Amino acid sequence: MSDMTPTAAPERAADLPAQSPPVDPAETAKADAGARLSWWRGDGGEGAKRNLGLLATLVVLVVIGILTRPDLYGDASWVWGNTLTILKLASVVGVVTVGMTFVIIGGGIDLSVGAIVALAGVWCTTVATQSYGAGGMIFSALTVGLAVGVVNGLLISYGRLVPFIATLAMMVAARGLAAEISDKQTQVSNDSFINGIATVKLLGIPLLVYILAAVVAAGWVLLNRTTFGRRTVAVGGNPEAARLAGINVRRHTVLLYALSGLCCGIAAIMLTAQATSAQAAMANLYELDAIAAAIIGGTLLSGGRGTIIGSLLGVIIFSTITNLFAINGLSTEAQNMVKGGIIVAAVLVQQVQFRSLSQFLTRNRATTT
Amino acid sequence: MSAGNDGEEIEVTNEPLVEAPADTVAGEVVLRLTDVVKTFPGVRALDGVQLEVRAGEVHCLLGQNGAGKSTLIKVLAGVHRPDSGEVVWRGEPAAFANPQAAMRAGIATIYQELDLVEDLSVAENAFLGHEPRRLGFVRRGHMARRTRQILARLGHPEIPPGRLVRHLPAAGKQIVSMARALSHEARLIIMDEPSAVLAHDEVGNLFRIIRELTAQGIAVIYISHRLEEIREIGDRVTVLKDGRTTAANLPARDTPTRDLVSRMTGRTIEYVFPDRPADDPAGAELLRVEGLTRHGEFADVSLDVRAGEIVGIAGLVGSGRSELLETIYGARRAQAGTVRMGGRTLRPGSVGAAVRAGMGMAPEERKSQALLLGEPIYRNVTLATFGRYARLGFTDAGRERAAADRIAASLELRPRDVRRPVRTLSGGNQQKVVVGRWLLGDTRLLLLDEPTRGVDVGARAELYQVIRELAARGVGVLLVSSEVPEVLGLADRVLVMREGRVVREAPAGELDENTVLDLVMAGSLMEGAPA
Numbered sequence: 001m002s003d004m005t006p007t008a009a010p011e012r013a014a015d016l017p018a019q020s021p022p023v024d025p026a027e028t029a030k031a032d033a034g035a036r037l038s039w040w041r042g043d044g045g046e047g048a049k050r051n052l053g054l055l056a057t058l059v060v061l062v063v064i065g066i067l068t069r070p071d072l073y074g075d076a077s078w079v080w081g082n083t084l085t086i087l088k089l090a091s092v093v094g095v096v097t098v099g100m101t102f103v104i105i106g107g108g109i110d111l112s113v114g115a116i117v118a119l120a121g122v123w124c125t126t127v128a129t130q131s132y133g134a135g136g137m138i139f140s141a142l143t144v145g146l147a148v149g150v151v152n153g154l155l156i157s158y159g160r161l162v163p164f165i166a167t168l169a170m171m172v173a174a175r176g177l178a179a180e181i182s183d184k185q186t187q188v189s190n191d192s193f194i195n196g197i198a199t200v201k202l203l204g205i206p207l208l209v210y211i212l213a214a215v216v217a218a219g220w221v222l223l224n225r226t227t228f229g230r231r232t233v234a235v236g237g238n239p240e241a242a243r244l245a246g247i248n249v250r251r252h253t254v255l256l257y258a259l260s261g262l263c264c265g266i267a268a269i270m271l272t273a274q275a276t277s278a279q280a281a282m283a284n285l286y287e288l289d290a291i292a293a294a295i296i297g298g299t300l301l302s303g304g305r306g307t308i309i310g311s312l313l314g315v316i317i318f319s320t321i322t323n324l325f326a327i328n329g330l331s332t333e334a335q336n337m338v339k340g341g342i343i344v345a346a347v348l349v350q351q352v353q354f355r356s357l358s359q360f361l362t363r364n365r366a367t368t369t
Numbered sequence: 370m371s372a373g374n375d376g377e378e379i380e381v382t383n384e385p386l387v388e389a390p391a392d393t394v395a396g397e398v399v400l401r402l403t404d405v406v407k408t409f410p411g412v413r414a415l416d417g418v419q420l421e422v423r424a425g426e427v428h429c430l431l432g433q434n435g436a437g438k439s440t441l442i443k444v445l446a447g448v449h450r451p452d453s454g455e456v457v458w459r460g461e462p463a464a465f466a467n468p469q470a471a472m473r474a475g476i477a478t479i480y481q482e483l484d485l486v487e488d489l490s491v492a493e494n495a496f497l498g499h500e501p502r503r504l505g506f507v508r509r510g511h512m513a514r515r516t517r518q519i520l521a522r523l524g525h526p527e528i529p530p531g532r533l534v535r536h537l538p539a540a541g542k543q544i545v546s547m548a549r550a551l552s553h554e555a556r557l558i559i560m561d562e563p564s565a566v567l568a569h570d571e572v573g574n575l576f577r578i579i580r581e582l583t584a585q586g587i588a589v590i591y592i593s594h595r596l597e598e599i600r601e602i603g604d605r606v607t608v609l610k611d612g613r614t615t616a617a618n619l620p621a622r623d624t625p626t627r628d629l630v631s632r633m634t635g636r637t638i639e640y641v642f643p644d645r646p647a648d649d650p651a652g653a654e655l656l657r658v659e660g661l662t663r664h665g666e667f668a669d670v671s672l673d674v675r676a677g678e679i680v681g682i683a684g685l686v687g688s689g690r691s692e693l694l695e696t697i698y699g700a701r702r703a704q705a706g707t708v709r710m711g712g713r714t715l716r717p718g719s720v721g722a723a724v725r726a727g728m729g730m731a732p733e734e735r736k737s738q739a740l741l742l743g744e745p746i747y748r749n750v751t752l753a754t755f756g757r758y759a760r761l762g763f764t765d766a767g768r769e770r771a772a773a774d775r776i777a778a779s780l781e782l783r784p785r786d787v788r789r790p791v792r793t794l795s796g797g798n799q800q801k802v803v804v805g806r807w808l809l810g811d812t813r814l815l816l817l818d819e820p821t822r823g824v825d826v827g828a829r830a831e832l833y834q835v836i837r838e839l840a841a842r843g844v845g846v847l848l849v850s851s852e853v854p855e856v857l858g859l860a861d862r863v864l865v866m867r868e869g870r871v872v873r874e875a876p877a878g879e880l881d882e883n884t885v886l887d888l889v890m891a892g893s894l895m896e897g898a899p900a
């Protein structure tokens with residue numbers, strides 16, 4: 001090896017041009033643009049691009065609607081009415097999905113949401129509860145949702161059960177309890193205030209849509225602007241790092257499931273109002289809808305990343321698909337089969353779009369610098 | 370060192386580890402890079418790199434954090450594709466589409482960030498992607514045997530090939546990634562800061578292996594921030610600055626340090642430790658640890674840290690230093706003994722209690738223990754303090770960014786934009802984020818586990834300065850480092866640990882490097898691992 005060292009005379013690249021300054025102004029400008037975009041996601045441009053992909057998907061669905069039923073889409077008032085129908089359809093699952101999004105970002109999963117909605121719905125429509133009036137019914141639905149969520153959280157964080165197992169068990173148990181309480185009967189809601197929640201309109205828009213908007217807005221603020229949201233991302237993104245930074249990971253986990261339960265309580269009131277009744281089988285498979293919507297919306301199943309806006313778009317895409325089948329008079333069986341395919345397609349399309357879009361942006365930047 | 374746990378005999382033969390490729394002529398240029406450019410969104414990571422590597426040499430890459438060293442080797446390893454420029458590998462233009470292609474061409478890489486699969490065994494990791502097969506079945510016995518051979522040659526016959534990588538300590542994982550690189554028939558082995566997680570004697574072992582490899586005509590690209598290592602093992606040096614080659618093929622042994630540093634940084638930096646204050650600065654007792662014990666990790670450790678004092682712990686990897694620090698911090702629960710802060714006993718096993726009492730800890734493994742890789746830099750810096758910038762539970766991103774900016778400036782973080790995701794930072798810059806986190810807020814006692822791992826010469830001096838200034842403001846510091854000179858240079862008082870026990874305690878001025886090394890030797894790598 002001795003022949004190596006001295007032979008090559010040190011050829012020094014001293015004639016290289018002057019170094020570029022470490023921070024070039026164009027770069028800073030780009031970062032600023034990213035910051036301006038960030039209201040859309042709250043923490044960076046990547047999510048914004050993904051959400052644009054979702055919007056594009058939504059546009060495609062509407063175009064399919066226009067192509068298949070040009071007669072209906074020619075009527076402006078029908079289009080407005082149909083939009084409200086889609087949003088109303090999205091409202092209950094949407095509220096559940098907001099809670100689910102927090103749980104998934106926090107590194108968990110909640111399979112019991114549908115069952116919690118059913119239990120809370122059944123609990124608030126028993127004869128005894130209804131005797132306390134609308135206030136009593138709302139209070140009991142929210143309390144039941146919250147309490148079941150807390151139990152989930154305690155089992156997972158202090159009982160050290162895997163979230164999948166703990167909430168699967170809760171799913172079975174809560175539906176069982178709901179069937180027990182209702183004696184497998186449909187419980188009719190006689191409270192006109194509760195039933196009115198589903199029918200009242202403000203400025204021509206159903207109250208249910210306002211409730212969804214309020215929950216989404218609250219969820220967005222909670223995730224992007226509060227210490228609670230910051231902890232959620234930390235706990236899901238790297239639990240060990242969160243713990244070593246002094247965050248109480250266990251307590252926060254309990255709070256996340258409690259939040260999901262609370263959302264289920266709200267959803268239970270909305271769903272009971274829509275059906276003017278509650279039963280143990282209600283909100284069937286809501287867990288799947290909520291998880292699928294969150295994932296399509298860009299929430300990472302492994303935790304640490306996700307957006308409320310993305311989840312909302314995911315839910316709206318789902319209800320638009322359902323609506324598309326309804327206006328074309330197709331059966332729900334066909335609908336379910338196609339829906340599964342569309343979940344896969346949407347994710348694929350979104351990935352491709354996302355990749356090519358970011359490549360496109362990168363290339364643009366390279367040319368502008 | 371004892372033989373393998375399963376009683377099987379270890380073959381320690383002298384046959385070459387990697388078959389020397391017959392057609393390799395020593396001294397011939399095997400790799401040549403011309404004007405290689407690689408950009409990421411908003412960053413020109415490589416901006417015209419020249420590099421020439423010869424068979425049988427150890428070619429060192431030097432450069433500050435973020436200079437582009439890791440990006441360069443990822444281009445060579447087929448992880449990134451260059452935007453422009455030419456890579457000539459053994460006389461032919463090469464563009465490796467993926468890591469497999471580079472491996473097939475004979476380039477093996479040990480990455481800066483460990484890339485092992487935690488839930489696979491040591492042998493499965495070593496042969497990941499090129500398992501020996503017969504009729505489509507993996508030859509497990511053969512694979513285990515080959516792994517055992519390689520581990521023995523690496524000086525670690527005690528690591529069982531069947532053990533899950535998850536259960537190895539950090540240094541053990543580094544050995545496994547080295548074994549992986551050696552399991553290929555490579556003509557070029559690239560090592561990106563392999564010594565960062567190795568203790569002193571391990572580095573000696575590594576150098577022995579490197580000499581064996583180069584004697585067979587295999588080329589090695591070696592990256593390290595420690596100039597002494599480059600002097601010892603290197604043949605030629607190429608220096609990168611801001612993605613460009615600023616000097617190529619300098620002789621590694623006799624280029625003056627001043628020259629190397631000024632080519633790396635564009636200025637001259639004195640690699641010195643800040644002065645200790647003239648009068649004894651230490652104030653009231655801050656931390657007192659008594660009889661702390663965790664079986665199999667450390668036993669009966671007692672120590673104290675006073676306000677304004679820097680206490681260093683020296684010892685081998687596996688001597689229980691990191692475990693001790695984590696136990697003091699409450700991340701592990703002690704089986705016996707107490708930890709008191711300012712006279713009050715802390716609840717064992719509660720990080721929350723320790724943080725409330727004013728402790729902060731920069732842990733050993735930045736990726737798994739400290740960082741949210743997808744989150745912006747500023748959120749990582751304020752991970753422990755964002756609550757303080759918040760009002761009524763609402764976070765204040767503006768104030769957090771301003772605070773993170775100050776930290777970024779004082780630690781020379783690059784790029785300086787704190788809204789970038791931490792994932793896009795170079796290894797050394799990620800380390801600065803981990804340490805910077807605890808420079809915010811009102812930490813009274815700072816526990817630092819390998820704070821300068823992967824940090825370049827210039828930034829290291831800055832970091833030492835910052836730590837000294839903190840101490841001058843009355844913060845107590847408990848420092849763990851594998852680099853003995855760092856412990857001796859920075860600390861006021863030094864504890865030497867061996868096999869989980871404190872074997873010596875003395876003011877830093879009364880110890881020298883050789884004394885400490887003599888004290889810490891005879892430790893074994895596997896002792897830190899749970900059974």
Ligand SMILES: Nc1ncnc2c1ncn2[C@@H]1O[C@H](COP(=O)(O)OP(=O)(O)OP(=O)(O)O)[C@@H](O)[C@H]1O
Pocket residue numbers: 409410412413414432433434435436437438439440441481783784792793794795796797798823825
């Ligand atoms: N995936 C990425 N996306 C964006 N920027 C990146 C990415 N990877 C690296 N960079 C940037 O490229 C530059 C070079 O990084 P690189 O990791 O090559 O540095 P390095 O010389 O290895 O530093 P260190 O000594 O700290 O390991 C840095 O500015 C870094 O922030």
Ligand SMILES: [Mg+2]
Pocket residue numbers: 438439440481561795796797
């Ligand atoms: Mg690097």
